[in-house]
Amino acid sequence: MVGRKVQLIKSIVFCAAVPPRSIHLRVTKETVDEGQNNDVVCSGAGAGPLSVNILLEVEPLVAGRDARFMCEVRGSNPPPSIKWFRNAKQLPLESSMIRHSGNISTSVLVLDIVEADHGTKLTCRAENPLLPAATLEDIYTLDVAYKPNVSLSLGWSLKSPELKEGNDAFFECRVDANPPPYKGLELEHNVREGILVSESTLALQRVNRKQSGAYQCKASNVEGDALSNPVNISIKCEFDEPNSHAIV
Structure with missing residues (x-):
């Protein structure tokens, strides 16, 4: 048996020649190299891993x-x-x-x-x-924890950041974070004022010239805070006023 391998199929035990030790095994099912119900002796034993x-x-x-x-x-x-x-x-x-x-x-x-x-x-x-x-x-x-990656874009219905007073403006905030970000917005949902906030979108209804400016979204989790890229909108009006800056 020196130098030969014997695989016991039923008991899932493997034996190989590794001098100088020896091990005695009882074959309970036909093996690759031997017949049934024979006593098998390997000079030294190779086994596992278990x-x-x-x-x-x-x-x-x-x-x-x-x-x-x-x-x-x-x-x-x-x-x-x-x-x-x-x-x-x-x-x-x-x-x-x-x-x-x-x-x-x-x-x-x-x-x-x-x-x-x-x-x-x-x-x-x-x-x-x-x-x-x-x-x-x-x-x-x-499972890797990392701080948010945030991006902001205009909603699909807006072809241009140029708006007229009375139009609606839509923003979409995309966040990739693990664990998920805390829920927290600095611009609150206010139907009367035409500000509609959901989990990842912001809608400004019937915009006016005071709402021109740069908008960003912010996300936070246990690993840190992150601000998105700024998105500028310009509301066409008769008189220009300084831009405002809002974080949502």
């Missing part, structure tokens, strides 16, 4: 900060080869540190977290060098 787990040392993940991930592998003999993948793309081996202690192996990976990592799948794969079929892996989906 489990693979990714652990995050500090939570939550925040854009702009480093994060340390530890992959813990148990029950591999000989010690496993440990590889990291980011969205199925293997990371350089030198980007992690591997330690072996008894039947536990650990690999520590440090990543510089950015917004684009949100939703990324991080994989730790453990391979027994003698038993490729015994490969196990764990997958961790990154």
Whole structure:
């Protein structure tokens, strides 16, 4: 049996020759190399890995900060080869540190977290060098916190920022943030004044010349505050007045 692999299909135990130790196994179902109900002896035993787990040392993940991930592998003999993948793309081996202690192996990976990592799948794969079929892996989906990204634009019905008194003006505020932004507006909903505010839109009904100026929207979450780009509107009237500046 020296130098041969025996795969026990029913018990999902793998055995390979690794001198000088020996292990006795009872075959309970036909194996790849042997017949049924035979006593199998391997000179030395290669087994596992039995489990693979990714652990995050500090939570939550925040854009702009480093994060340390530890992959813990148990029950591999000989010690496993440990590889990291980011969205199925293997990371350089030198980007992690591997330690072996008894039947536990650990690999520590440090990543510089950015917004684009949100939703990324991080994989730790453990391979027994003698038993490729015994490969196990764990997958961790990154949940990255980042401050809002905000943009403001005129509503689809407006072809030009040039308006006449009595027209309606519409603005749409787009926000990308994790976690979602707090709800808070500095320009309140006021039907009587013709100011209609929803979660992401602002409507100014029957505008007048005093409402000319630059408009911005603001969003906040636990990671910070952000202002959008300014959008200017000009209300045509007989007399010009200084522009105002509103934040919604």
